[in-house]
Amino acid sequence: MKTISIAKGDGIGPEIMNATLAIIKASGAAVNFEEVQLGKEVYLSGNTSGITPEAWESIRRNKVLLKAPITTPQGGGYKSLNVTMRKTLGLYANVRPCASLHPYVTTKHPDMDVVIVRENEEDLYAGIEHQQTPDVVQCLKLISRPGCEKIIRYAFEYARYNNRKKVTCFSKDNIMKQTDGLFHKIYNEVAQEYPDIEKEHWIVDIGAAKVADSPEHFDVIVMPNLYGDIISDIAAQITGSVGMAGSANIGESVAMFEAIHGSAPDIAGQKIANPSGLLRGAIMMLNHIGENEAAQSIHNAWLLTLEQGIHTADIFKEDISSRKVNTEEFAHAVIANMGKEPQQLTKVRYNAKEPFKLPHVKERAAQKKELLGVDLFVDCENKNPNFVGELLRSIEKEDVKLQMITNRGVKVWPNGFDETFCTQHWRCRFMPDGGRAMTNQEIVALLNEAIDKKVDVIKTENLYSFDGERAFSLGQGQ
Numbered sequence: 164m165k166t167i168s169i170a171k172g173d174g175i176g177p178e179i180m181n182a183t184l185a186i187i188k189a190s191g192a193a194v195n196f197e198e199v200q201l202g203k204e205v206y207l208s209g210n211t212s213g214i215t216p217e218a219w220e221s222i223r224r225n226k227v228l229l230k231a232p233i234t235t236p237q238g239g240g241y242k243s244l245n246v247t248m249r250k251t252l253g254l255y256a257n258v259r260p261c262a263s264l265h266p267y268v269t270t271k272h273p274d275m276d277v278v279i280v281r282e283n284e285e286d287l288y289a290g291i292e293h294q295q296t297p298d299v300v301q302c303l304k305l306i307s308r309p310g311c312e313k314i315i316r317y318a319f320e321y322a323r324y325n326n327r328k329k330v331t332c333f334s335k336d337n338i339m340k341q342t343d344g345l346f347h348k349i350y351n352e353v354a355q356e357y358p359d360i361e362k363e364h365w366i367v368d369i370g371a372a373k374v375a376d377s378p379e380h381f382d383v384i385v386m387p388n389l390y391g392d393i394i395s396d397i398a399a400q401i402t403g404s405v406g407m408a409g410s411a412n413i414g415e416s417v418a419m420f421e422a423i424h425g426s427a428p429d430i431a432g433q434k435i436a437n438p439s440g441l442l443r444g445a446i447m448m449l450n451h452i453g454e455n456e457a458a459q460s461i462h463n464a465w466l467l468t469l470e471q472g473i474h475t476a477d478i479f480k481e482d483i484s485s486r487k488v489n490t491e492e493f494a495h496a497v498i499a500n501m502g503k504e505p506q507q508l509t510k511v512r513y514n515a516k517e518p519f520k521l522p523h524v525k526e527r528a529a530q531k532k533e534l535l536g537v538d539l540f541v542d543c544e545n546k547n548p549n550f551v552g553e554l555l556r557s558i559e560k561e562d563v564k565l566q567m568i569t570n571r572g573v574k575v576w577p578n579g580f581d582e583t584f585c586t587q588h589w590r591c592r593f594m595p596d597g598g599r600a601m602t603n604q605e606i607v608a609l610l611n612e613a614i615d616k617k618v619d620v621i622k623t624e625n626l627y628s629f630d631g632e633r634a635f636s637l638g639q640g641q
Contacts, residue, residue, distance in 0.1 A: 164193050164194065164195055165193060165194050165195070165227070165452050165454075166194070166195045166196070166197055166225050167194050167195070167196055167197070167225060167227050167228070167229055167448070167452075168196075168197050168198075168199050168218070168221045168222045168225045168227065168228045168229070169184070169196045169197065169198050169199070169228070169229045169230075170198070170199050170200070170201050170202065170218070170228065170229075170230045170231060170233070171198065171231050172201075172202050172230065172231030172232050172233045172234075172426060173202045173203045173204075173231075173232065173233050173234040173426045173428070173431075174232060174234055174425070174426030174427050174428040174430075174431040175231075175232070175426060175427045175428075175430060175431050175436035176202070176231030176232050176233065176426055177231070178431070178432075178434055178436050178438075178490050179231060179422070179436050179437075179438035179440075179441045179442075179490060180229075180231040180441060181491075182438040182442075182490050182491060182493065182494035183229075183438050183441045183442050183445050183494075184196065185494050185498065186442060186445075186461055186464075186494055186497050186498055187445055187449070187457070187461070189498040189501055190449075190457040190460050190461050190501060191456075191457060191460075192449055192454045192457035192458075193454065194449075194452070194454065197221055197225060199214075199215070199217065199218035199221045199222065199228075200214075200215050200217070200218055201213055201214040201215065201218050201230075201233060201244060202233035202234060202244070203233060203234040203235075203236060205218075206235065206236050206241050207236060211240055211241055211242055212242050212244065212247055213233065213235065213241065213242065213244040213247070214244060214247070214248070222248075222252070222417060222419075223252075223417065226416060226417050226418070227417070227418055227419075227420070227448060227451065227452060228248075228417070228418070228419040228420070229419075229420050229421070229441075229444065229445055229448055230419055230420070230421045231421070231422070231426075231441055232421070232422060232424060232425050232426040232427070233426060234425075234426045234428060246288060246290065248412075248419060249283045249284060249412055249419075250284050252414050252416075252417040252419070253284070253414040253415055253416070253417070254283055254284075254412035254413060254414040254417065254418065254419055255282065255283050255284050255310065255313050255314060255317075255413070255414060255415075256280060256281075256282075256283060256313070256314055256317045256411075256412070256413040256414075257279075257280070257281040257282075257283040257391060257395070257410055257411070257412050257413075258278065258279075258280055258281075258321065258410060258411040258412075258413065258447070259278065259279045259281070259395040259398070259399065259408060259409075259410045259411075259423065260277075260278045260408075260409075260443075260447075261275065261276075261277045261278070261279065261378075261395070261398040261399050261401075261402050261408060262275065262276045262277075262402060263275040263276070263402045263403060264402070264403060264407075264466075264469055264508060265403075266483060267469045267470055267472065267474075267478075267483060267507075267508070268402070268403035268404060268407065268469065268478050269403055269478075269480060269483070270401065270402055270403040271401065272378050272379065272401055272402070274379040275378040275379055275398075275401065275402055276379075276382075277374070277378050277381045277382065277383075277384065277398055278321070278325075278327070278382070278383045278384070279384050279386075279391060279394060279395040279398055280314065280317060280318040280321060280383060280384065280385045280386075280391075281314075281385075281386060281387075281388060281390075281391025281392065281395055282310060282311070282314040282385075282386070282387050282388045282391060283314075283388060283391075283412060284310060284388070285305050285306060285307060285310045285387075285388060286304060286305065286306060286342075286387045286388035286389050287302050287303075287304050287388065287389050288388045288389065288392075289303060289304075289305045291303040291305070293622075295540065295542065295588060295621045295622060296542040296586065296587050296588045296621065297587070298586040298587055298588060299571075299586055299587075299588035304339070304342050305342075306341075306342040306343070306345050306346060306387065308345065308349065308527065309524045311345060311346045311349040311350075312349050312353065312524045312525070313522065313524055314385060315332070315346075315349055315350050315353045315354075315385055316353055316522035316523075316524075317385075317413070317521070317522055318330050318383055318385035319353060319354070319356075319357045319360060319522075320519070320520070320521075320522050321383060321519070322357075322360050322382070322383045323357065323359070323360060324519050327360070327382050327383050328360065328361055328382055329360065329361035329362070329363065329381070329382040329383065330354070330357075330360055330361070330362060330382070330383045330384075330385060331362075331363045331364070331365060331370070331381055331382070331383070331384045331385070332346070332347060332350040332362075332363070332364045332365070332384075332385055332386065333364075333365055333366075333367040333370045333371075333384060333385075333386035333390055333394070334346050334347045334350075334364070334366070334367060334386065334387065334390075335366060335367045335368070335390075336366075337366055340636060341634065341635070341636055343387065346386075346387055347364060350362075350364065350385070351364075361382075367386065367390045367394075370384075370394075371390075371393070371394055371397065374394060374397060374398055374401075375397060375401060378398065378401060395410075395423070396423065399423060403478070404437075404477065404478060405423060405424055406422075406424045406437055406439070406440055406477055407437060407439040407440050407443070407478070408422070408423045408424070408440055408443065409421065409422055409423065409439075409440050409441065409442070409443030409444030409445070409446070409447060410422075410423050410444060410447075411444065411447045411448070411451065413451075413521070415521055418448070418451055420444040420445060420447050420448040420451070421441065421444050422440030422441040422443075422444055423440060424440050434489045434490050434491060435475060435476050435477075435489055435490065436475070436477075436490050437475040437476075437477050437478065437490070437493070438490055438493060438494060439465065439475075442461070442465060442497075443465075445461070446458045446461055446462050446465075449461070450513055451519075453518060455513035455514065455515055456513070456515075458513050459511055459512065459513040460501050460502060461497070461501070462511045462513075463500075463503065463504045463505060463510050463511055464497045464498070464500035464501045464502070464503060465497050465500075466504075466505040466508045466509075466510070466511075467500045467503050467504065467505045467506075467508075468493070468496045468497050468500050469505075469508070470505045470506065470507050470508050471485060471496070471500075472484045472485030472486060473485065473486050473488055473492075473493065473496045474486070474487060474488065474493075475487070475488060475489070475490065475493050530629045530630045531629065531630050531631070532627055532628075532629055533600050533627060533628045533629075533631075534600055534601045534602070534603070534625055534626070534627055535594060535598075535600065535601060535626045535627060535628055535633075536566070536592060536593055536594030536595070536601055536625075536626040537592075537593050537594075537601065537606045537609065537623055537624065537625055537626060538590050538591065538592050538593075538623065538624040538626060538635075539555070539590075539591045539592075539593065539609065539610075539613065539618075539620050539622075539623055540588065540589070540590055540591070540620065540621050540622040540623070540624070541555065541588075541589045541590075541591055541613075541618060541619060541620055541621065542587055542588065542589075542619040542621050543587055543589055543618075543619065544587050545587075546585045546586075546587065548568055548570070548575035548576040548579050548585060548589075549576065551568055551576065551589050551591070552565065552568055552576040552577065554616070554618060555568065555589075555591045555618065557612075557616055558609055558612035558613050558616055558618060559593070560605060560608050560609060560612065562595055562596040562597070563593050563594070563595050563596075563601065563605050563609065564593065564594065564595075564596060565591060565592070565593055566592045566593065566594050567591075567592050567638055568589055568590065568591050568592070569589070569590045569592075569638035570583065570585040570586060570588065570589055570590070571585075571586060571588070572590075572636075572638065573638065574638035588621075590638075592626070592638075593609060594626070601626075606623065606625070610623070
């Protein structure tokens with residue numbers, strides 16, 4: 164008997180969780196439930212993370228959490244609980260199946276059956292932000308080789324395990340050549356190990372347009388965190404309703420399952436919420452713990468209930484639905500259909516097989532790392548690039564020279580354009596003459612000279628090569 168930690172959440176959370184638990188119990192799944200406290204009340208008690216120590220202990224002990232939506236209070240420095248849990252527990256893979264339920268749930272894409280596999284821990288969601296000048300703030304986009312490899316291997320293994328035929332990669336490496344470039348590069352490397360699965364790559368903007376227009380083109384799509392967050396919601400919505408989608412957050416030791424919609428406080432207590440999103444998360448949870456028979460029974464009963472036109476208010480249509488029901492009545496209808504299968508919608512088969520095994524990152528050979536230069540980021544109120552250039556040339560040391568200045572990524576010195584708009588945030592690149600390696604002592608000397616000349620250096624970035632390959636961006640316009 165497996166014990167599952169459950170969190171009933173806020174808003175409509177308790178209503179849809181109670182409905183979901185009733186269905187799970189009726190399926191005969193060999194599970195027990197241990198309720199934990201997290202969400203709005205925990206936040207308001209003074210805990211800015213929104214989760215109690217006892218809840219952490221339960222989740223880490225049981226290894227599985229089924230979570231209803233929560234409310235994060237506005238203001239007050241409250242952290243996103245979802246982001247905290249994903250990163251703290253190492254839940255690196257977010258998996259969101261998005262399949263149409265035509266004609267019972269209205270959609271313009273009746274043949275859509277896409278799974279979004281989203282990296283869950285890094286990218287811009289690392290949450291590292293700073294204000295550096297009165298005009299400029301930054302958010303660091305962190306992409307790691309192990310993070311890329313884990314999620315890309317997961318996508319290919321998921322496709323193979325579930326008899327999917329294609330894994331598509333989305334990135335924006337035509338612009339972000341280092342970060343998204345690394346993601347695309349590792350996708351190409353990993354893809355070679357799966358000759359049985361079709362591969363393709365799309366630039367994320369046109370890929371997103373293709374998802375919205377022709378989602379039937381795709382099967383499994385893997386992408387970095389931010390793109391995955393946006394596109395998985397788009398994909399869920401165009402199946403008919405983002406409110407009916409569930410997701411899995413998978414880590415090497417712990418997993419969390421949830422609906423992707425919010426806590427909907429405006430309808431809380433009215434008993435009209437659709438529990439389908441959380442129920443779909445629960446079906447994924449049952450598969451995860453090996454309760455495939457229960458998962459199959461619930462999933463088919465749910466499909467049949469929709470097929471019978473027994474619908475909650477959010478999807479009820481006079482010309483399609485047969486009966487409008489509340490949350491509890493919908494759960495009772497699913498339970499009544501347990502053991503039956505849909506006739507029009509595609510029935511599911513979760514046959515007993517070897518459990519899905521998480522992929523492992525391969526060991527990588529050490530690389531030769533060489534320091535080639537440094538970017539000094541400078542706050543200077545004078546918006547004239549030539550003024551800034553002369554100011555920064557005054558701190559040059561021996562054969563370490565100012566090579567260029569960029570503003571918001573665009574080269575403005577030397578030979579910049581008068582039309583380029585500049586803020587007071589300047590990236591100033593120093594490199595030794597002759598292409599030799601730079602020393603840390605030379606960087607310190609530059610900084611000391613900057614202090615003497617009252618140059619406000621707000622940040623430095625060392626410029627490296629790895630195995631002789633440049634590992635930093637140039638300025639646009641070069």
